Amino acid sequence: MAEASSEPVLDPAALQALRALGGDEDPSLFVEVIELYLDDARAHVSNLRAALASGDLRLLERSAHTLKSSSANVGALNFSELCRELEQAARAERLQSTPSLVARAEREFQAVCAALEAARG
Amino acid sequence: MKDKQLDELKLTGALPSPTGVGLAILELTRGEDYAMGDVTRAIQSDPALTGRIIKIANSAGFAGSHAVTSVAQAAMRLGVRSVRNVALGFTLVSGNRGGGCPGFDYEGYWARSLAVAVLAQRFAETLRLAAPADAFTCGLLSGIGELALASIHPDRYAQLLEQRRSQPEADLLRLEREMFDLDHSELAAAMLADWRLPESFCFAVSAFERRDALAGAPDEKAQRMTRLLRAASIVAEVCFVARSASERDEQRLAELLAELELPREQFERVRAEALLEWREWGRALSIPTDREVKPAEVSAEAQRALAVPTDAQVRGQAPERKGLRILVVDDDPVSLRVIEHHLTRDGHQVTRAMNGRQALIMALESAPQMVVSDWNMPEMDGLELAKSLRRSSETRATYVLLLTGREEEDRVVEAFDAGVDEYIVKPFNPKILLARVRAGQRMIELREQVEHERVSRDRQMAEMAVLNRKLEAAAMTDVLTRLPNRRYAMRKLEEELNAALAGGSPLSVIMIDIDHFKQVNDRYGHDMGDLVLRETATVLRNTTRKGDSVCRLGGEEFLVICSKASLAQCAMTAERIRAAVEENVIGFGFERAVTVSLGAASLACGTQTVDELLKLADRRVYSAKATGRNRVCSQDVGPGQARSA
DSSP, X not given: OOTTOOSOSSOHHHHHHHHHHTTTTOTHXXXXXXXXXXXXXXXXXXXXXXXXXXXXXXXXXXXXXXXXXXXXXXXOXXXXXXXXXXXXXXXXXXXXXXXXXXXXXXXXXXXXHHHHHXXXX | XXXXXXXXXXXXXXXXXXXXXXXXXXXXXXSSOOOHHHHHHHHHTSHHHHXXXXXXXXXXXXXXXXXXXXXXXXXXXXXXXXXXXXXXXXXXXXXXXXXXXXXOOHHHHHHHHHHHHHHHHHHHHHHTOSOHHHHHHHHHTTTHHHHHHHHHSHHHHHHHHHHHHHSTTSOHHHHHHHHHSSOHHHHHHHHHHHTTOOHHXXXXXXXXXXXXXXXXXXXXXXXXXXXXXXXXXXXXXXXXXXXXXXXXXHHHHHHHHHHHTOXXXXXXXXXXXXXXXXXXXHHHHXXXXXXXXXXXXXXXXXXXXXXXXXXXXXXXXXXSSOOOEEEEEOSOHHHHHHHHHHHHHTTOEEEEESXXXXXXXXXXXXXXXXXXXESSOSSSOHHHHHHHHHHSTTTTTOEEEEEEOGGGGGGHHHHHHHTOOEEEESSOOHHHHHHXXXXXXXXXXXXXXXXXXXXXXXXXXXXXXXXXXXXXXXXXXXXXXXXXXXXXXXXXXXXXXXXXXXXXXXXXXXXXXXXXXXXXXXXHOHHHHHHHHHHHHHHHHHHSOTTOEEXXXXXXXXXEEEETOOHHHHHHHHHHHHHHHHHSEEESSSEEEOOEEEEEEEGGGTOOSHHHHHHHHHHHHHHHHHTTSSSEEOSOOSTTTOOOO
C-alpha cells in the first residue's frame, strides 16, 4: 500500500529524462510537456470525483488508467501507483474501497501539481 | 471558339507554342497511338527537360518508392501520356518567358502559373481527384490564354490591362470579349485541344474561373480537374501572390476548404509543402518565386519549414534516408508529444490522433506508411484500429506498431492476429522505439519496392500486349479498305473449316469480283478505282450478317465467309449484296452503278479443303461473269462445268 510513502512525489530520474528530451535545441519542450500533462490530468482527476458521485465505474476505470500511464511519464510514480490501484478496484467493482482511493489520489495529485509547477519554474 | 478562328490566329505566328523539343514531341504524338521510346528519346535530347521530368516523377504521390533516375522510368511511373503532356508544358515555359506586351508581367505570369501547377498537383494528391502529374500540367497551362492574347495583340492587351488597373473589379473575361470578340478562357481551351491535351484539361482551363464552373462538364474527370484548378488558383492568389491582403481572402479560403471538405490542419500542410516546392521549381526554371510571397500571409508552419531548408531541399535532391509518414495515436497527450518529438527528430513526418476512430479517419485520408498506436484508448482501441486498417485497400499495407502496457503483454498474440506488425512495451527507451521504427521502415520500403516493380511490370506487359495486338492487326488488315486481308481470310477459313468438319455444321463462302474494274481504273484513274474498292467494302460490311467475315483477297476480289450457313442461306446473302452494290451509285463524273459478280459455294458440295472450296466459288464467279455479270451463281451450270454435288 502506498499510504504515507517515503518516496518523493516526483521521481528525479524521470524528471531528468524529461528535461533532456528537447536537448539544447528545444528547452521549451520540457515546459510544454508538463503543461500538457497538467491540463489533461486535471480533467481526468475531476472525472474521478464525478464518476464516484454518479457510480460510473467505467469512467472511473478509464480515467484512472489514463492517469496511471501519463503520470508515470512525468515521474509521478506514487500517484501512478494509486491510479493503478483505483483502476483495479473499479474493474473489480470493489465499491467500498474506491471513495478512499479517490480521496488519496486527489491529495497526491495536489502534491504532484505543486512539485511539477516548481520544477517547471 | 471555331477551329478556323484558331487556325487564323496560328497563322499570325504570334500564338505561344511549344518550341524545339516540344514541337518534336507534338509531331511525334500527332496520332492516338505513339511509342514510348519516341517520346523519351525526344525528351532526352534536352538535358534540362530530362531533369524536370525526373523531378516531377519523384515528387508528389510517390514518396517512399524508388527514386526515378531516367525519363524511361518516369514514363513507366507516370504513363507516357502524362510525360508527354508535362514535357509539352515545360517547353512552353522556356519558349515564352518574355514578350512584347508592355503591360504584361511575364515573370509574374509564370510564377503564378507555377504556383497553380504545384498546388493543383498537391491537391490532386491529397484529395485524390486526378493523377498529380496531370494536375501539374493542367495548372501550368491554366492561364495560357492570357499569355496568348498578350502575344497576339501586345499593344491592345496592354491597353486593356491598363484599363483593368483603374477598375480592378471589372471582369477580365468580359473586357477581353469586348475588345477581341474572344476571351482568354476559350482561347486556352482551343490551344490545349490543338496540342491534343485531354478533354478534361481543355474543359478545366475554360471553366475554372467561371462562377458556375462545373456546369456543362462533359464528364466527371473534367469536373474533378476543374475543381482542382479552381482550388489551386484561389489558394495561389490568396496565399502566394503578392498584393494587399483583404478580409475577403480569408472568407474565400474558408469557403473553399468547406467545399473541398479539407481540414484546416491538412490544408496548412499542403500549403507549406506546395510553397517549398514552388520555390524549388522557381529555381529550376529560373522564375522568380521569392518576390511573390506575402510574409504576413505565410503560416507559421510554412515559415518554420522555410527558415531551415535542408541542403537536400536547396539542391532539389532527395535526402539520403527519407523519413516515413507516421501517424501516432495515443490518448495520453504527454506520451503523444514525447513520441512525436523523438520521431520528428529522427527525420519522420508525424501526424497525431487522440484515439482510434480519429486515427482511422486520418489514415484513410493521408495514407501514412506507419501507424504507431497505443493499445488501450477510448472510442476505438489500438486493436480495433489495426483490424479496421487491414480492411481498407488504402491502408491494408500500413505498418502498425503497437504500444502495450505491461499488463497487456500476455495478450500480444491477440494483437498480432488483429494485424499488428510489431509491438513495444511501455515504458520504453526512446532508442528502442526508433530502432523498431527503422526496422519497420526496411519492411515498408521492401513492400513498396515490390509493389512498384509489380505495377511497372504490369504496365510494361500491358503496353507490350497492346503493341502486339496492333502489329498483329496491322499484318492482317488491308490498308485501303480496312478489311481483313488474304492472310487473315486463309487463316480464318482454315479454322472455320476444321470447326465445321468436326461439328458437322455447314460452312459457305461467297467470292465477289467487281465487274469491269479494269475499265474503271483505266478510264477514270486509280483514285476512282480506290474509291470503288472502298465503297464496295462498305456495302459488303453493311449487308452481311454479324457472324460473317468480309475480307479483301486482293485486286477487285473479296471473300465473305459465312460460318454455319447453308448454301441456300449464303446464296440469299449473296443476292442481297449484289442488289446493294448495284443500288449504291458512285459518281464517276456521270452516274453509273458499280456491279459485282458473285459465286457462292458450300462445304456440302462435297469439298473437303479450303483450296477446293475456294476453287469452286471462283468457278461460280466465272460462271456469273460468263452469263452476263451482276448476278449470283450458286450452282455449277453449263456444259463441261457440271459437277456432282
